[in-house]
Amino acid sequence: MVRHTARSLPRPPDMFDREWEWSELTAFATSEGTGPRLGVVSGRRRQGKSFLLQALADATDGFYYAAVEASATESLHLLGEAVARFTGAAVPPRPANWDQALELLFELAADRPLPVVIDEFPYLVRNAPALPSQLQAALGVRSERHRKERPRILLCGSAMSFMGGLLSGASPLYGRAGLDLVVHSLGFREAAEFWGIRDPRLAVLVHAIVGGTPAYRREFVDDDVPDGPDDFDAWVCRTVLNPARPIHGEAPYLLAAEPDLRNRSLYHSVLAAVASGNRTSGGIASAVGRRATDISLPLSVLRNCGLLTAEPDAFRANRTTYHVAEPLITFHHAVVRPETASLSRRRGAARMWEHSRPTFLSKVVGPHFERLCREWVEWHADPATFGGMPIQVASGTVADPVNRTSLEADVVVHGAIGQDQGILLSVGEAKWHKVMHLGHLQRLRRMLGLLEARGVDTTHARPACYSGAGFDPELRAAEERGEVVLVDLHRLYHGS
Template sequence: MGRENVSFVDREKELGFLEERYRSGRAELLILYGRRRVGKTELLRHFAVGKRPVFFVATLGSRAAHLASFSEVLGQRFADVLGAEVRFDSWEAVFRFLGRRARDERLLVILDEFPYLVQADPALPSVLQKLWDEELRHTRLFLVLCGSSVSFMEGELLAQKSPLYGRRTGQYLLLPFDAREAGMFFPNKSPKERLEIYGILGGVPAYLEQFSPDEALFENVQRRILQKGSYLYDEVRFLLMEELREPKNYFAILRAIATSKTRLNEIAQSAFGEGEARKAAFYLDTLQELRLVERRVPVTETKPHKSRRGIYRLQDNFFRFWFRFVYPYMSALEAGQTELVWKEKIAPFLPEYMGQVFEEVARGYIARAAASERLPFIPERVGAWWDGHEEIDVVAIGEGGRKLLLGECKWSTRPVDLPLLEDLRRKGEYLRRSVGLRETEFHYALFSREGFTKRLERRACEDGVLLVTPADIFE
């Protein structure tokens, strides 16, 4: 079992956004969305404390069932004027009633899992648009439409074709936590342990809550991921079945990427066979909308969407871990051999796996470091760079390309020494020649799991090289 009643962690920025809009006193139509398990409902529940909200969580069902359930919610919230037996027979009647109540009071109305309501009644957005234009925008209504179907929320509510286009007063995509935020779930773990947990679970709150802060990593992995019947054991398949109409095709795409097929043709051939690039591209687009897959190009590319050097990678750490270490050994896990899988198939390869995670965390750190004035310039873009011969883990570009910061990451068991810095400088000169950066000013950063030797620390101090350890990431 994971932890129960975990305290609400870190959504201060998101709560601040909602509170600021709430204090405006004006009519607000906000759209809050994000993938399943990311904490949308929990965020809204915390925001609603003390505000006497109308809070309705939709489920799969018919229009009549939704109206009956919502009528019960309204009957309880407005028992003094409606009574327990009230029944609204249309969404128009519902919103007209809410509009009347919001003339004289700040009224918070939250419709969670809004896509289910629209699935049962496709006319609902048009009804809401009509009433918003006629009367709701002149009230003190604070209406939040929340949904987990990212493709629906972006394609049907935020897109120009939507009846609600131009009516929303704000929108917020709730993302998983980054490494630093995820580490707040485990304040008593060391920085290295927090990074390992993040590398395995990613930043989805529902996943982070499964791990016990009092148990070692191998115990948590065996009991909460590898053990048949545990919450995370088959989470990937469950999530794909919940979100997508053809889960087996998406599964094939994800599996191909997880097995180092990173280019479109490679992915298509692995998932579907020869000549299926167009089919694979369709599924990849959807997976990118869900933030499960991302397409990357070298950060120096000036037209990323047209670049032929793009590669695909799994964006979600838990999906990466599951496809790398769980799915291939399902037969052994079904037989209860969790300890054997951990000892022989996971533990020996975890440092290598964490190397890529550490690189991603390093890029995120650089994107934040400018705010604390640890960088000599404000980055405009942060990413990686590669060609057929060399690769640089971290590249930050600033001042229109006149300044670059190059970084190298090492998730190894020994402190990093001078040769790594010298090799990074060599790669910098190679990049300068390859991309034509004769006038560019270069800066350097090194990221190390186990810190740095004394002589490297002295050189870094002399040359202005940024040195970063796991402890720095969680400052």
Template sequence: MKYLKCIDREQELATLNERFERSGAEFIVVYGKRRIGKSTLLQKFMEDSDGIYFFCRIESQKEMLERFSSQIAEEMELEYLKNAPFTTWDSLLDFFVGNKTGNFAMIFDEFPYAISANPSLPSIFQDYWDRKLKKTNLKIIICGSSIAMMESLLGYKSPLYGRRTAQINVGQMDFKNSCKFLEKHSFEEKITAYSICGGTPAYLIEFSDAPIHRCIEDKIFKKDAFMYNEVPFLLREELKEPRIYFSILNAISTGRTTLSEIVNHTGYEKGTITKYLSVLSDLKLVKRRISITESAKSRKGVYVIDDNFIVFWFRYVFSNIEIIEMNLSSELTKSVMAENNEMCSRVFEKICTEFLLMNRPFEFTAVGSWWHKGDEIDIIALNNITKEILFCECKYTKTKTDTDLYLNLVEKTKNVRWGGANRKETYCLISKSGFTRRMKQLAERDNILLFDQKNLEEAFIPSKAC
């Protein structure tokens, strides 16, 4: 059976295929945020594997088992199941235990919906795994979009604790693979689309054909567009008190990134904010960042939203809901496009980090940002063994970069306390619009690494190199 085109996910597919080829039973948990491509990944895996793919829906257990029975009847040519469907999960699992001796995959996509229909389902699977399934060659794969519920299935309080043989957390795609969804766009437009959509395949598909400004207006700034209501839907699906989480995410999206700033902006107690930030971190929606030279226990950390689309949504949708509801999105779209460089500059640093990881002047043991008393350096990469350190600034502007950026960087590096007097320093500038002749001459004299948009395009889209 052929499914949707699957981009990237080589590592996840390799894990599934390797586990499938083993003798003995497997119990694999696959999870990740909505729209991230979990179903496409599993369907791609099924193209070359013997097994059956079940999709769980919001319905009663009776309806679900009847639908599964009908599917089994068609795919395995067992017509009797249409008239005598399974009535319990026990009977369905017993059927596969008794009829499949070779390696055979049973995928239950959106498994939390099955649990909603029968909350005792984890206990049923635990019982069958302990008594029968683990003695077979069946490969049980359960998948879900509710990160909270799926992670609870891995927790020690769950009946399934200790039964899983592998877990796969399907994350967002990097910029290089995101570009594969945007083949009709120029490289600069790819950066804009990625700044809005992040690495979520379903969002990137929405931006794959039409001009960027049309996609923003039609796919996000319209009341009937799924991306318009996507963030509220996501938060309400995962969280019991979305109101407080909305306040926290809105604060971070508007630049209140320290704990005290978030507390002051939202008006909630520090303990409450700390608790809710922890949940957002567990859901991979928020990430705590520290300066690369600080210890992990540093109190100087800041919080960032770890999803480009959520940042965009709070910045441009949440604060303009009244305008969108009145169908006045055309002017809003113009204002977004006017701020394109500012919007992209926040994400350009991520893209540049990815580029440097692909083109390392030396082996990195750590990569991150640095800040101290008002000074900031976009990217620092270092090697704790060889004491090599790279300082990099990224510029996403319409003008060429001159020597002032480099000279300011040199001054700031004097305050980076790392590696001692004998550290080996490398300087790097990445500029969307290139460099002035004066900067190029200085780079040649001082052995500074310079990269522009052409270099980035050659790295990220080799077949479309300039």
């Protein structure tokens, strides 16, 4: 196997986190292999993709072009001007079509490996649908002829449905990419550090609104960070509930920016239904007044756009729950959208927030805390915590035939012990606002008993309680006896 060497470039001092993404990009961009290479960078809006790629171009003296919404003719004209600025040519080239434009881009890398970044690539394809096929042909011709040009072409975009299909089996570029990098939101611990929030309770509340999207701190609230827990309510009123701040209108824009969404009113209603606590397709359909078959397409499209996630039930193979992927959208649909009229009045934010705060805590923070607990197990928990390596973490539902009800587990952990895979390691419950007690542990034991009666191996399963309000002394004593795993806010943010 031939290995192509690549240079390790120092991360820019103003770049927070993103060590792995930077390493992958620089390795791709500086690989000494012959011929052209193709990479794709995607991710939801505001995650810092353009910042990463501009920094890469600066560090490697590479070419960066950000497409805009324009006609095909104007796009070619703008690309020619960008090439002229990069090369220092007195007269900008005037490519008549995309075949000529690709020729220009490939020639930029005649002497060395050179990153050629095309940001907002979906804008170009919208008016030039054949562009992926033309790019595929150009890559094929140059690879076969062993041409000296070594462009490291990076296509970037935020339209997740389009970018997700760019390398699929039906795409001309299938099998061509040497890099397929998705830039995700910051994890909840990294987000707290990025916002400079040390109080874990405040960190959860802020994350339940803005998530781990980097742009929301600087560009969208102008570095306005809550000055401690007592300032949180006022911060909400002066930022996300303030029509004068960009973050106030961001959630609807995230939906409007997706080109594959046609009936936007229906998609807004679906997101609102999920944000209000309807997690199953039947519940969502009922909330929007449609049949379950009528919303299968909207659910699929929203998933492809990265706005919804579908999570299988840990214990029921035929049950899937849906969750809004972007916290700001959840906050908008659960809290802001129903109170739009109130916010239009002067000084309406404070009064509206006083009325809506209980909804925020129950509909937004409670479910969000459950998801953070699952994320903690996946990324931060020591394997010794559950006696094995966590592999799958989900929520789950267990039928209780005696009481004719169902018990819900917020954090179900399956993992590996030695060579054995898929072992049930833990069943847990998460409560944001309640001090947990022995009654919660007894409920988890009841759940494990029901699972055992169904033939599930519960030998290694450890009950776990996750709380934003703490645990009573009896439950702490049970922890000391090794009967339960307890995770409070301090452990969530600082422990394993």
